[in-house]
Amino acid sequence: MISEEMNRTLTRTGPGTEVGAVLRRYWQPVALTVEFDGPRPVRPVTILGERLVAFRNEDGSYGLIDRHCPHRGADLCYGRLEDGGLRCPFHGWKFGTDGQCQETPAEPEESTLAQRIKTTAYPCVERNGIVFAYLGEGEAPALPEIDCLTAPESHTFAFKGLIESNWLQALEVGIDPAHASFLHRYLEDDDPADGYGKQFRDYVGGTDIPMTRVLRDFPRPKIEVETTDYGLRITALRDLNGEAMHVRVTNQIFPQAIAIPMSNEMTITQWHVPVDDETCYWYAIFTSFGKPVDHAKMREQRLQLYELPDYIPKVGKRNGYGYDPVEQKMRTYTGMGDDINVHDQWAVESPGPIQDRTKEHLGQTDVAIAAYRRMLLRAIKTVRKGEGVLPILDTEGGPSAIRGPVAVDTVAAPDAWSDAWLACDRARRDAAPWSPKPAVAAE
Template structure:
């Protein structure tokens, strides 16, 4: 339980807010690269409460600038893409990707007004299907060498979805391993081979034991949390009656991402990106350590569940999350279908746009949530005082020293699990055709 002022400090992200100042020190997902396909590569973007426009020029370069023209405030999302810039249809003012006004064609020919006009513009970079932007001041930091960034495009797939709640609620579901035994419980085991959202339905390691059975039969995990250079490592341990230890390793990558195992050969890195204080997008990069990914199939699977172009879930609060009491009695714990994203959506959105944490009561299994809040509060203090270190950014060797992180779901001998899960991860990485080193394992 925290007080209202602390809840405000942790959740608000607009200009001038404390958590917002922390998030602006890091690269933020802006849009999927796929969103710029088609005849008009221009997208409206609201990010950290700022209204922006993202566009791609003919030469493939991207811009991210203030959505409103600095002349009379017209909406540049309707601008004309011309010769390396975007032109306002109101009076023809044209801006490049740096926000510099290039032309004011309605002004007298000798006018020097354009040279004095520069609108807000932010640095951008593309990483495996996602356009990132840096909304802070000064030079942006280097990208960490996360698996989702270092894997080739052929082994990654990016997607996103809208969540109608504050970003912190979405993140806190992602770092809560205990909820999977209930929210994602299936009352029967089935073949997950072609299932969407199968990370809680796949078989564990090299065994024939489905994850559904482990979660269902062993709902009281022991959760250990370790502070790392990148954020938090979260280990959920389930003792399978002394026969083996189920080890699930997930991560909180500061400030608002998670890296989790999806299957024996795939991980997901997912960012919870504030649109404003009451809405966010989840962005995800799926990274394969095995075969190349079938991007067409993966996109078709997911687009079937979302309303384009805003990536609004077809099943959500507007239709009761598809709740079926008969299904809840016979097949799934929630009665909300097989898509675990729908389960998470309900858990995230049902407390309201911004959860009233003054009424919550955390238990022992919420240790990662408490640890993250402390981490964010320390970062807020560091940014406010201008002294101290921030995760990833102030790592010895810089952000480039951050690799991995490890995310795995495996069974290990009960008395040797502490080393066995590392061995399982090493085996998976060595089998990856794109993996070039073992730094992230050797450093453990």
């Protein structure tokens, strides 16, 4: 358990907060590019407690500026997108992607007011279906050259979903390897051939063992955590009755992303982005090391589960997460259907919008959660004092030196697992059609 004061420190992300200051040093996902499809590419964005508006210009560039016009506060989400800027319908004031007021057409012709008006604006870049923004001060760092951001668009797919909880709860479920044996347990094995686009449905790499069976039959993983240039490498080891070792390598990419294996061919990189202190979005990029991603199928699968335009889960707290006691007895451990995102929603939303960690009791399998909190506290101290090292940003070579990271499932001889996961990743990269960059040197 931790103190109430520390819980507040770790969970609050608005302007002026300590975690907020850390997160603003890094690029943050703010929208999917598909959200700008259609006749009017303008979207409201609330992130880290800031109310903003995002728009795409005719030349394909993106802007992210204060949602409220600095003239008299009107909502620019209803603005007119014209000639490289967003114009307020109230008095016609127009703003560029840099926040500079370009025109004040109701003012006298000789007025220089526009030159003196500049609203809050943040730089944006697009990578593989996600628009990222830098909300910090000074020059933005480079984006890290991790797999999901360097793969060709043909081999990636991006999506997002709303979670009604604090961002830290959402992140911590992703760095907890033990929960998969329970929260995502299936009491019978589906045909892995029907598992495209679904997590935990494939065979374990190089075997004919369904991943569902490994998680169900071997629920006591040994978990090892290593500090890396990018955050944490988390290795979960499941001893398969002394005959083999199942090795699952996942990662925490600082400050709030995870990289995990989805199947033998595909990985998921997922960011947990605060809307405010009680709501967040997960943004994910699915990256294929084999065949091009079937974008139509992946999107169709997920649109069955989420309501647009805000990507609100169709199954969630408002309808009891679809809980069915008969299903819980016969087919799934939760009784909440097959979608693991619903399972995760329940796990992170049911403690309340902000979990009271003064009452929690961590176990040995929570080692990555404890390690991450220590890393976050160190980052807070570094930003506060203006000295020290921040993960990724202060790596030798900067963010561009970050590679990978490795996220794999494999099975090896009990005394050879420490090399097997690296060999598995090297083989996958060597065979990949898009020439992924080598993994992090520390591997």
